[in-house]
Amino acid sequence: xxxxxxxxxxxxxxxxxxxxxxxxxxxxxxxxxxxxxxxxxxxxxxxxxxxxxxxxxxxxxxxxxxxxxxxxxxxxxxxxxxxxxxxxxxxxxxxxxxxxxxxxxxxxxxxxxxxxxxxxxxxxxxxxxxxxxxxxxxxxxxxxxxxxxxxxxxxxxxxxxxxxxxxxxxxxxxxxxxxxxxxxxxxxxxxxxxxxxxxxxxxxxxxxxxxxxxxxxxxxxxxxxxxxxxxxxxxxxxxxxxxxxxxxxxxxxxxxxxxxxxxxxxxxxxxxxxxxxxx
Numbered sequence: 001x002x003x004x005x006x007x008x009x010x011x012x013x014x015x016x017x018x019x020x021x022x023x024x025x026x027x028x029x030x031x032x033x034x035x036x037x038x039x040x041x042x043x044x045x046x047x048x049x050x051x052x053x054x055x056x057x058x059x060x061x062x063x064x065x066x067x068x069x070x071x072x073x074x075x076x077x078x079x080x081x082x083x084x085x086x087x088x089x090x091x092x093x094x095x096x097x098x099x100x101x102x103x104x105x106x107x108x109x110x111x112x113x114x115x116x117x118x119x120x121x122x123x124x125x126x127x128x129x130x131x132x133x134x135x136x137x138x139x140x141x142x143x144x145x146x147x148x149x150x151x152x153x154x155x156x157x158x159x160x161x162x163x164x165x166x167x168x169x170x171x172x173x174x175x176x177x178x179x180x181x182x183x184x185x186x187x188x189x190x191x192x193x194x195x196x197x198x199x200x201x202x203x204x205x206x207x208x209x210x211x212x213x214x215x216x217x218x219x220x221x222x223x224x225x226x227x228x229x230x231x232x233x234x235x236x237x238x239x240x241x242x243x244x245x246x247x248x249x250x251x252x253x254x255x256x257x258x259x260x261x262x263x264x265x266x267x268x269x270x271x272x273x274x275x276x277x278x279x
Contacts, residue, residue: 034115034272036199041113044104045128049135052104056136059103060143064229066094068157070217071165078164084218087168091217092210094226099194099209106137106225110260111192111268118269137253140225148232166237169230172222173240177251180222184255185263187221191256192264224252 069090077083098105113132117125151157157165175183190212201208216223228249234240 031272031275033196033199034268037112037196037268038115038119041116044109044113045116045125045132047132049131052132052135053139055104056106056139057143057146059098059105059136060140060145060225060228061147062097062101062103062143063094063105063140063225064144064147064151065097066091066213066226067165067168067229067233068151068161069093070168071157071161071163073164074168075160075164088214088217091226092213095213096206096209099198100206104136104139105191106133106140107188107191107223107256107260108195109133109136110188110257111195111265114261114265115269118265141228141249144225144229145232148229148236152233152236165230165233166239169233170239171220172227172230173234173244173248175222175248177247180227180248181251181255181258183220183222184224184252185259186219187216187223188256188259188261189264190216190221190259191223192260192268196264196268222252222255224249224256227252 070087071090073087073090074083077086080086097103099108109132113129117129151165152162155162172180194209194212197208198205215221228245231240231245231248235242235245
């Protein structure tokens with residue numbers, strides 16, 4: 001009688017059950033990862049306008065909690081040698097809320113919905129991309145403006161914390177347009193990196209979001225949505241002109257797009273282009 005295990009394939013040292021377990025825990029290769037994000041991008045492009053709008057508004061309000069948390073920690077740890085390192089932990093709060101909550105954050109879409117366009121280059125796909133980008137960006141701006149109005153004009157935040165938020169915001173407002181653009185390139189690249197890594201990190205996604213957004217904060221890199229909350233707060237207080245705020249937002253926006261789309265998305269596509277496209 002043969003001593004072979006009937007459940008063990010002849011050409012494998014593993015049983016069928018063990019083979020399945022290996023497949024389930026095997027890291028995704030670059031093509032599989034690309035395909036997952038590509039599919040997610042197609043789903044986002046098909047979402048109804050009002051769904052995108054309200055998700056974008058919620059994301060704008062949610063990301064504003066980063067500035068709120070920073071302001072609170074700035075006040076709490078005033079005078080400490082480690083104040084800068086501690087207060088910037090607050091910056092991660094809004095990103096955890098928005099990214100883990102799967103709300104429509106514009107800078108995530110500099111990668112997600114770009115992959116379908118790179119794979120299926122057409123005017124129709126470009127139009128779908130423009131529609132989504134336009135709706136989500138304006139919705140994000142509406143959300144951050146509403147959050148700034150609630151926190152300052154309606155005084156929903158204690159004055160001492162609001163002053164902490166203003167202190168944090170002034171650092172951003174004092175940068176030049178060239179600086180917010182160049183710093184925004186790095187920020188856009190890092191946010192796209194979070195999007196790229198999420199399918200593989202799964203249960204560790206929380207830590208990935210915290211790690212990368214904390215790097216954005218301590219590196220003084222610029223993020224257009226979180227930064228707009230800071231600028232809107234200063235505009236409402238009369239410290240920054242509306243025109244200056246708008247030009248700063250646009251410069252940061254271009255930097256984030258350059259980093260997320262111009263660098264990360266194109267590189268992500270290039271590494272698999274010859275494997276997914278016919279010769």
